[in-house]
Amino acid sequence: MKIDRLLSEIIFLLNHQLVSASALARRFGVSLRTIQRDMEAIELAGIPVFAEQGPRGGYGILESYKMERQLMSVDDFYYIVTALKGVAGSLADEHLDNTLQKVQTLLPCKSQDIFSDRNEKLSIDFSMLGGDQRHREAFKTVREAVENERLLRFRYTNNKLECVTRIVEPLTIAFRWRSWYLYAYCRSKEDYRLFRISRIKEPEILASAIHRRDLSFERFLEENYRKVSTESLEMELKFSPVMRTMVEEYYDPKECCILEDGSLVVKLRMPEDGWxxxxxxxxxxxxxxxxxxxxxxxxxxxAKKIEKIY
Structure with missing residues (x-):
């Protein structure tokens, strides 16, 4: 779209002293005449574009108008870009990729070396959270249903390892508990449910439109937490001393009791199911x-049934 191209051109010019018309045309995949018209449109919008003639000439924006980059430090840009890269790697989303490129163009040129050096000291990869290509395709379909507010039908494997078909009103996509989930109103159960997207198979968007229901995702979590707290199973697990590091990593110290032999007893509550x-x-x-x-x-x-297998 033209407006997207104009915005990208403005951001690009804000971060460069002078750019030739031919360089702009190559970068944005348009003709020289289109670049000239774009510069006129940008100037009419109140942004002071100037042009310099000659072999070293081109277009630029007056320094007095340029962004005050001191509002954001190199560290600010670094963490924004790192987070966007991580999420983009998980979702394989072209819109996120475009956002990432726009943010990167805002980085002051003189800070590029510092930015590259930081990249060598911290690397974050969330790609595994997006699963394989099948999961990514399912994610795209689910997100499309959410954005367009359309009924969604899919096969799903629940915590009891049952494969069922569900028709739902998709409401929210959320990242929780190290996985992506779909929050939806299930028409089969006539209630709100969370569906782990990696377990959704053959998602199909139906023609019927939906109207968003009143219960927000945040309210659902609050009510569900209260329900789990009162209805979940109270249990006591005794872990071997060799598991101490892992137990201390995953459980609140208040839930743990260390015995004389080094074993750890953990008291907790969890919903009782196959999981x-x-x-x-x-x-x-x-x-x-x-x-x-x-x-x-x-x-x-x-455990006895497992032993029989082996």
């Missing part, structure tokens, strides 16, 4: 369910 059983079993011989007895029996029976 919980798998979570406990993932620690293998390094954890023991102390209570409740029913959960202890479930884990023991599951």
């Amino acid at each position: 919980l059983y798998g979570y406990i079993l993932s620690f293998g011989e390094y954890v023991e369910v102390m209570r409740p007895d029913r959960l202890r029996r479930i884990i023991a029976e599951t």
Whole structure:
């Protein structure tokens, strides 16, 4: 769009002393005549563009009008760009890529060396959070349904490992608990639900439009947290001493008790479902369910079934 090109040209000129018309034409993929018309439009908008003739000539913006870059330090730009790169790597979003390029053009030229040096000292890669190409394609479809407010149908594997088909009113895409989730109103359950996007298969946008419901994502989290706090299972897990570092990393010290032999007893509450059983079993011989007895029996029976396989 023309307005996007004009904005990009303004930002580019603000960060360069003088740019030839041919260089601008190559950068923005337009003709020299289009660049001339763009410069006239920018000047009519009140931005003081000047032109210098000759082999070293070109277009520029008066220094008195340029942004006061001291408002943002190199560190400010560095953290903004690093965060954008991380998210863009996760989502593979061309709009984020364009935003990233625009922000990078705001970096003062004299600070480029400092910026490059910082890049060698801190690297953040969120690409794994976006999953493989299948997950990224599903993400694009889900986001399109959210933005266009259309019904969405997909296959989904829930925490009980059941594969079900759901038709939902997609409301919000959120990054929580190290994963991307879709917050939606499920028409099958007639209630609000969270769907982990990496588990969504074959998403299909339907023709029917939706109207956003009243319960916001933030309110949903608050109500769900209260529900989990009152309805979740209270348990006590005993971890082997070799797991101390990991236990201290994931659990609040107030929840942990260190025994004389170095074992750690953790008291916590969690919703009881297939995910919980798998979570406990993932620690293998390094954890023991102390209570409740029913959960202890479930884990023991599951372990016997695993033993039969091997």
